[in-house]
Amino acid sequence: MAFVGWRYQPNLRHTLGVKLKASVPPPRRVKASLMWPFALVLTFILTAFVATAYFLQVQERDRALAERVAAVAKLVDQKLDKDTHLMRAVLLAMQGNIAIAAAFGSQDRAALLREADPLFQILHAEHRITHLYFNSPELVNLVRLHSPEQFGDAITRTTTIQARSQNASVHGLELGALGTLTLRLVAPWQSAQGLLGYVEMGEEIGHLVNEIHETLAVDLFVLVDKQFLPAQQWHQGLALLKRQGNWDHFAQQVLVAQTRVPAPVAIDDAMLTALRGGANQVFSQDDKTLHLAMLPLDDASGRRIGDLVVMRDISGLQQTFQRSIVTVTLLSSLVGTFVLWLFYFALDRVERDYQRQHDLEHQLLRLGTEHARILQTEKLSALGTMVGEIAHQLNNPLVGVVNLAQLAVREADDPVRTRELLAEIRRAGEDCHTFITSMLRFAKVSKFECHAIDMAQVVNETVLMFRQTVQGRIPVELNFPKTSVVLEVDPILLRHALFNLLINAAQATEGEGAIVISLQAQSHPDTGAPGWALTVRDHGRGIAPEILDKVFSPFFTTRREGTGLGLSVVQHVALLHQGFVSVENLSEGGTQFAIWLPQTNPKLNHDAQDTGRR
Ligand SMILES: Nc1ncnc2c1ncn2[C@@H]1O[C@H](COP(=O)(O)OP(=O)(O)O)[C@@H](O)[C@H]1O
Ligand SMILES: [Mg+2]
Known part of the structure; x- marks a missing residue:
């Protein structure tokens, strides 16, 4: 093994030349580089969560509203059916009345009035029957129990014509002359002698609308297309029935029955068009949130003569909806803030660790450099000491040699003294030699x-x-x-x-x-x-x-x-x-x-x- 130990030195030039800044890179800014992307991703996730919760809530709310509208449609049908059954039962019972049958068979107007009127009064009072007609087989009116002074005109309404053509009872909604919407039942009266004529019974649907309002807590507005109702007749009906209304409120339609007076101002032509398109409408009025939906209104002939607008106060529902959305948003924000704080805390620790590590590396490098510098200084000072010592060790005998030589020159005449001096000079030379030998041994x-x-x-x-x-x-x-x-x-x-x-x-x-x-x-x-x-x-x-x-x-x-x-x-x-x-x-x-x-x-x-x- 060969090892040059004595001359071995660390490469000082190399160590001392290192620049601190270049060798220790600055610690990574973990927080700054990770915090923002994480916050963005978290915000995105929470926003998506809140949005999903919102849409689910909206769906749930709309489903609840749609169910209520379907219930209204069903109840309208049920009520119309029930009232039709009642009218049919009354007609059947009436056909068993011999006096009325006889009067009708002989087309005796006065007798018919006399015999049928008590029954009509009861029906009107108890069952809201508003119309009772006796028409001849030729569809000419014999008696109108509800308006006795009017008679002798030909009846051309769909229900009557269909009853004659089908020779069976026919029922359905029909627009009256005064703009009232009436549920009518027309049935042929057959007797042993043959067809006596047609009996027609009817009720205005105003009460039906009120009943639905009471059962399902919704407001209803019955709208009729203006094309099926002349303005003059509608105004006439308004005066006769002592009702209030504005013909020009809507462009295409006119209100013929309603549960709430007046109708909310927010219901306008644009909203009606949207409702007809199948959309639901929600709007606020007087601190209330109202929901609107529309059902078609078909008459006995199957024509869509108007619409039934269903309005429901959904303030409670809306409040619950808004409260749950606010709760979800608040909770999400809280959770988000907490997670963000946790992440920030963790990153902070990581960054501090990085900083500590960086400081240590820096210190280590500084110490290394310092150490190398001290070593260098020590070596230089040792070298200085050594040179000084060597000079000192060699100088003493050499000064002696010079002095002795001068003395020898001066005393050259005395051979004994000169020999003595030369011996001294030789000893001093030998001292130098010994010293140099030991130095050489040291260097080995x-x-x-x-x-x-x-x-x-x-x-x-x-x-x-x-x-x-x-x-x-x-x-x-x-x-x-x-x-x-x-x-x-x-x-x-x-x-x-x-x-x-x-x-x-x-x-x-x-x-x-x-x-x-x-x-x-x-x-x-x-x-x-x-x-x-x-x-x-x-x-x-x-x-x-x-x-x-x-x-x-x-x-x-x-x-x-x-x-x-x-x-x-x-x-x-x-x-x-x-x-x-x-x-x-x-x-x-x-x-x-x-x-x-x-x-x-x-x-x-x-x-x-x-x-x-x-
Ligand atoms: N065995 C010893 N007994 C007493 N003193 C000693 C002994 N060895 C060394 N020393 C002391 O240590 C000094 C240094 O020794 P050293 O390094 O060998 O140099 P040097 O022999 O040239 O003096 C000596 O001068 C002496 O005073
Ligand atoms: Mg010694």
């Missing part, structure tokens, strides 16, 4: 190549080198585990580090004390990772507590001839191996340095040879 650390090696071998080689270098016999003891310990290390760097520790130990040892090198298994104090501690213990003077934390700083030395680089190298080598170095003063005197190295390949420890153990 830049190359880092690891491979598996038995630690005992590394230690033995270093001790050998140490013995050759150090004069005087300082005993070195080794304390190693029984099995070999094989680790992935750079043996050159590790030897270098261990050598520095041994030299320091030797320099600190004043008396007889031995140097002890041990290797023992030890897990990392912080991470708990398995590893080994290589320790060097001496019995020297120890390190003053106040400088204990400075000994690893580059160029820190307490020795006159020291460079202060030895322990820096040790620390750097330990770090290159993912380890660390520690120092402690021992209670029994002396110092212990320990290099902790991680366990790299446990399998190798058992296979490796048991070498270098003493």
Whole structure:
């Protein structure tokens, strides 16, 4: 493994050159981009809901109204049928009256008047029968019980003509001469002698309209087309029946019967045309909501002679309708607002999370940049210190050399003194050389190549080198585990580090004390990772507590001839191996340095040879 550790630097130019703005994009505006589309969609859904509810309500209301109009149509038919049955029963009963039959058979007008009048009075009073005719087989009027002074005219009404042609009773609505709409029944009177003539009975439908009003609580307006009713006759009828009306109120039609006087002003020609087209009409008048529908009015011959306008007060229905629409709208708005608020709340949280994340990224980047800047500054200041130290270390001997050389020039006549001075100059030169050698050794650390090696071998080689270098016999003891310990290390760097520790130990040892090198298994104090501690213990003077934390700083030395680089190298080598170095003063005197190295390949420890153990 090759690793250029000492010169390794993060790419500062790259790190410092990064622009903060460009690298951290602004946080997304989630709320602004999602809120409006969501609000629009929600509004659309709720509007659709309210509209559907409205149309369903309208349908329900119209169905209720249509049902009422159908009920009116049915009741009109039922009443007409019922009254027709009554009239038919009366006619049958009358045919059993011998006196009336005799008078009719002999066409005795006076006798007929006398005999039939009491019956007519009862029918008029009790059953609202308004007309009773006796006509000859030739359809010439014999007697009008309701208008006795009028007689002798030919009857040409459809019902009478049909009764003769069909020789059967015929009934139906017919417009009277005065513009009154009458339900008529005409029946032939057959006797043993043959056909006596035709009896005709009728009732005005005014009371029928009132009865329907009372039963179904609707107002009715009976309109007749003007083409079937001359104006003069209508006016005549108005005067005779003491009624009120305006011929010109409608262009095409005229009112002949009604339950409410006067008719609402809103009912005009346009509305009638619309009603005839089958549409329903709703309008408001005097704080009331009124609904209009129209039924056709056919006479006995099947012609549509007019219309029956049905009007119903639907104020209550309309109020309920409006109230339910307002409730639905309010509820929808409330639900919509609530959902919108929930959504807003959720988006707000998302956006805040985004913002927080963005701020963190920003801070991280800022810290990174700051860190790189500090590193750069530290390196520059370390470089400055180093240059200063080197200059200082080299300057002293060089100044000495210059001074000594000047002295030598001056005292060149004295060969003994000159030799002394030259010896001094040589020593100063050697000091420079020693310093430069240690600097070069320091620089070697830049190359880092690891491979598996038995630690005992590394230690033995270093001790050998140490013995050759150090004069005087300082005993070195080794304390190693029984099995070999094989680790992935750079043996050159590790030897270098261990050598520095041994030299320091030797320099600190004043008396007889031995140097002890041990290797023992030890897990990392912080991470708990398995590893080994290589320790060097001496019995020297120890390190003053106040400088204990400075000994690893580059160029820190307490020795006159020291460079202060030895322990820096040790620390750097330990770090290159993912380890660390520690120092402690021992209670029994002396110092212990320990290099902790991680366990790299446990399998190798058992296979490796048991070498270098003493
Ligand atoms: N074993 C030791 N016992 C006492 N002091 C030591 C020991 N090792 C190092 N030191 C102290 O640490 C200083 C720095 O050591 P080092 O970095 O090797 O530089 P140098 O040996 O050039 O002084 C030494 O000057 C010395 O004061
Ligand atoms: Mg040293």
